[in-house]
Amino acid sequence: AIQHKNSFVSIYKNCQNILKKHSQEVKKGEVIGFTSPIGKKYNFPYLYFELWEDSKNVNPLDYIKF
Numbered sequence: 001a002i003q004h005k006n007s008f009v010s011i012y013k014n015c016q017n018i019l020k021k022h023s024q025e026v027k028k029g030e031v032i033g034f035t036s037p038i039g040k041k042y043n044f045p046y047l048y049f050e051l052w053e054d055s056k057n058v059n060p061l062d063y064i065k066f
Contacts, residue, residue, distance in 0.1 A: 002026055008063075013048035 001011045016036035026032055035045035051060040 002032070007054045009052040011050040011052070013050075014046060 001009050003009050012033065014035055015033035018033040020026055020032050035047045037043045037045055049060060051058050051063060
């Protein structure tokens with residue numbers, strides 16, 4: 001999980017290799033880890049992402065522009 005400077009926390013699950021240590025600063029665009037395949041049947045990487053604001057789970061699509 002990454003605690004942002006505002007009231008947001010972003011959570012990244014299914015990481016095979018996490019490159020950052022606890023409490024280490026992360027800059028925009030920096031690689032924080034790599035995903036692992038979903039399994040032998042589908043064998044493609046995926047990332048499970050959550051966004052929290054003030055300890056409440058929120059829809060990331062309401063906050064992140066693609």
